[in-house]
Amino acid sequence: GDSVTQMEGPVTLSEEAFLTINCTYTATGYPSLFWYVQYPGEGLQLLLKATKADDKGSNKGFEATYRKETTSFHLEKGSVQVSDSAVYFCALSDRGGSYIPTFGRGTSLIVHP
Amino acid sequence: NAGVTQTPKFQVLKTGQSMTLQCAQDMNHEYMSWYRQDPGMGLRLIHYSVGAGITDQGEVPNGYNVSRSTTEDFPLRLLSAAPSQTSVYFCASSYGGNEKLFFGSGTQLSVL
Numbered sequence: 047g048d049s050v051t052q053m054e055g056p057v058t059l060s061e062e063a064f065l066t067i068n069c070t071y072t073a074t075g076y077p078s079l080f081w082y083v084q085y086p087g088e089g090l091q092l093l094l095k096a097t098k099a100d101d102k103g104s105n106k107g108f109e110a111t112y113r114k115e116t117t118s119f120h121l122e123k124g125s126v127q128v129s130d131s132a133v134y135f136c137a138l139s140d141r142g143g144s145y146i147p148t149f150g151r152g153t154s155l156i157v158h159p
Numbered sequence: 160n161a162g163v164t165q166t167p168k169f170q171v172l173k174t175g176q177s178m179t180l181q182c183a184q185d186m187n188h189e190y191m192s193w194y195r196q197d198p199g200m201g202l203r204l205i206h207y208s209v210g211a212g213i214t215d216q217g218e219v220p221n222g223y224n225v226s227r228s229t230t231e232d233f234p235l236r237l238l239s240a241a242p243s244q245t246s247v248y249f250c251a252s253s254y255g256g257n258e259k260l261f262f263g264s265g266t267q268l269s270v271l
Contacts, residue, residue: 078257089163089249089262090202097257135201145209145256146192146217151201 052150069136165263182250
């Protein structure tokens, strides 16, 4: 079945550092890929998405590129801020299946001033 | 603009009690789903619905029931609460398959 694997956290960075959170996936079909963010005490919200190979999703300085050859969708940001501290979830939605997203376990990001 | 509304926000139950977590959306979304979030486990799908009158099981459906009599509402029923059901529950909706999910703010449930 479909699955998503994320790097374990927490990831701890200083403000303005470069961020990478790794995400790889397994899917039988041609999935769409998502990154969601959860701020403390809140529900998840969509950060970015990509629907086909080589697509790049971007939002709020975050980027991720859909790499079919490596089945990856790594999240990157060039300069993190304290306000980026949150839990980040990688997810996939398989067009050959139910379309209900499958989520990774989440990666906690802590950014220090 | 309410979006996805979950009630209650917090609930404490005793083992064996039953209760219903409410979820309503005002965006006319066809797809609705329930997830539970546990430390180190991420979000796991409990049940989902692709339209009124249609429901299906997710990854962890045991101990939970759902129904979808209207497009707006998707309640989750705990039949006989167990401590293993202590978790944070999220309801989500979307326009359709492969689309962005809109999440509620969650229900924190403790079963003693």
